[in-house]
Amino acid sequence: MNLDWNTLGFQFRPAKSNIRFHYKDGAWDDGQLYNTYDITMSVAANCLHYGQAIFEGGKAFRGRDGKVRIFRPEANGTRLNSSARQLLMPEFPVDRFVEAVKTVVRDNQEYIPPFESGGSLYIRPVMFGVTPQIGVNASLEYWLVIMVVPVGNYYKNGIKPxxxxxxxxxxxxxxxxxxxxxxxxxxxxxxxxxxxxxxxxxxxxxxxxxxxxxxxxxxxxxxxxxxxxxxxxxxxxxxxxxxxxxxxxxxxxxxxxxxxxxxxxxxxxxxxxxxxxxxxxxxxxxxxxxxxxxxxxxxxxxxxxxxxxxxxxxxxxxxxxxxxxxxxxxxxxxx
Ligand SMILES: Cc1ncc(COP(=O)(O)O)c(C=O)c1O
CATH class of the missing domain: 3.20.10.10 (D-amino Acid Aminotransferase, subunit A, domain 2)
Incomplete structure (x- = not known):
């Protein structure tokens, strides 16, 4: 991968893929990897007007031994569900969430910064309601998207207060x-x-x-x-x-x-x-x-x-x- 691992910083940049799950008629689908960052939705989508939108943040690291370690993905999945409950959004099973994180990290392995760079792969799940509506009600349809972003070592010049x-x-x-x-x-x-x-x-x-x-x-x-x-x-x-x-x-x-x-x-x-x-x-x-x-x-x-x-x-x-x-x-x- 042609990235300068030492100057990555913490900013969005596209990777290879993101994984998406669609919730409709009371159930989540099986999910799929997408190679685009675009999504089509109605301008009347609930998330745009009434804010049914929640997210998470996690990381995967490449070790000196070459192994990839994901830090506490089940804790992100559990917290996502606590956010979902409060905003009347559908929960996503934590075991499926962890599998989905693994799938998207595996598909984007070439974007995981090398051990020596001190960087990591930031994992950003986001869930939002997309039912077109003008009444203030919970959405009936949702997307859960998990994307990944290679990020640099925040402290490459030392840790300063x-x-x-x-x-x-x-x-x-x-x-x-x-x-x-x-x-x-x-x-x-x-x-x-x-x-x-x-x-x-x-x-x-x-x-x-x-x-x-x-x-x-x-x-x-x-x-x-x-x-x-x-x-x-x-x-x-x-x-x-x-x-x-x-x-x-x-x-x-x-x-x-x-x-x-x-x-x-x-x-x-x-x-x-x-x-x-x-x-x-x-x-x-x-x-x-x-x-x-x-x-x-x-x-x-x-x-x-x-x-x-x-x-x-x-x-x-x-x-x-x-x-x-x-x-x-x-x-x-x-x-
Ligand atoms: C408001 C707020 N508090 C605390 C945290 C730290 O949480 P975590 O350690 O799970 O990243 C975050 C970042 O996620 C945050 O946005």
């Missing part, structure tokens, strides 16, 4: 809303906060709980985690944040390292007291946060590099993903 800004004017989700599922609309809602943060030279926006604005929720596309001064891993408990598969995996690794993990409400007033802060998610695994801007206050974690505990967690997780460390928790599905 980024600044975050607390979103004061807008929430990404509502209390008892859709913040805990991967609904496309959540991301549209978070764009304005991300823009405000970027306008203040902060690459990421941090959201507080939408009910009281006193507890930490998460970043626009990643969970919040921190290390306390007494060495505990803490991460927010809230019903308006996405249950991150990366966060859940890092917690297992933290426990393996003998750390205490606290999954609890984190008051915004605790922010100045933390030792290390990071954002975590599939795309980056873990990004250290150097400073948090909170109105006219700045919490500075005095990091020019990734902190020592975050570094251990990061190495522990990418080690398993890349097949360099034992898979103690059954995170890997080999192709």
């Amino acid at each position: 980024v600044d975050a800004m607390i979103s004061k004017d807008y929430d990404r989700a509502a209390p008892h809303g859709t913040g805990h599922i991967k609904a496309a609309g959540n991301y549209a809602a978070s764009l304005i906060s991300s823009k405000q943060a970027k306008d203040h030279h902060c690459p990421i926006a941090l959201f507080l709980d939408p009910g009281s604005h006193t507890f930490v929720d998460e970043f626009g596309t990643s969970n919040f985690l921190a290390i306390t001064k007494d060495g505990k891993y803490i991460t927010p408990k809230s019903d308006s944040i996405l249950p991150s598969i990366t966060n859940n995996s890092l917690q297992a690794i933290a426990r393996d390292l003998g750390m205490e993990v606290e999954y609890r409400k984190i008051a915004a007033t605790e922010l100045p007291e933390l030792a290390e802060v990071a954002a975590c998610g599939t795309a980056v695994v873990l990004t250290p946060v150097g400073r948090i801007f909170d109105g006219d206050k700045i919490y500075d974690y005095h990091q020019t590099e990734i902190g020592p505990v975050m570094k251990k967690l990061y190495d522990g997780l990418i080690g398993v993903q890349r097949g360099e460390l034992p898979d103690k928790h059954g995170f890997i599905t080999e192709l």
Whole structure:
């Protein structure tokens, strides 16, 4: 494959194929690989007007041994179904989802970056309702498409901390809303906060709980985690944040390292007291946060590099993903 693996970055580029399943008359079809990224639908399709659209994000890695390892595809399938239930969309059986991921990864093997590049194959499932309608009702017809995109090593120039800004004017989700599922609309809602943060030279926006604005929720596309001064891993408990598969995996690794993990409400007033802060998610695994801007206050974690505990967690997780460390928790599905 004629790609410059070392300059891939994280952006869409076509691969060989995507796999598509069509839901009609109450059932999913057997699915098929397509060599196009185009799809035909009515301009009256439900997803365009009323937002029945959900997605997922996962990754496959090529190991030093040449084997292809897919990271926790069953967790993506399970979360897709939890998103589907909330938006009255049809569930897709998790075992079929995992098989479909394997099929599309296998068909696009030549797009999986080599081990040495540090890149991976990003897996992007998306489900949307396509029934033409003007009344606000659940769609009767849906597509589930799983596409793959080769992506580069986000940290090829080293892991550098980024600044975050607390979103004061807008929430990404509502209390008892859709913040805990991967609904496309959540991301549209978070764009304005991300823009405000970027306008203040902060690459990421941090959201507080939408009910009281006193507890930490998460970043626009990643969970919040921190290390306390007494060495505990803490991460927010809230019903308006996405249950991150990366966060859940890092917690297992933290426990393996003998750390205490606290999954609890984190008051915004605790922010100045933390030792290390990071954002975590599939795309980056873990990004250290150097400073948090909170109105006219700045919490500075005095990091020019990734902190020592975050570094251990990061190495522990990418080690398993890349097949360099034992898979103690059954995170890997080999192709
Ligand atoms: C809002 C939000 N939170 C957290 C995450 C991290 O989740 P995961 O680790 O499953 O990628 C993501 C990215 O998927 C996200 O969009």
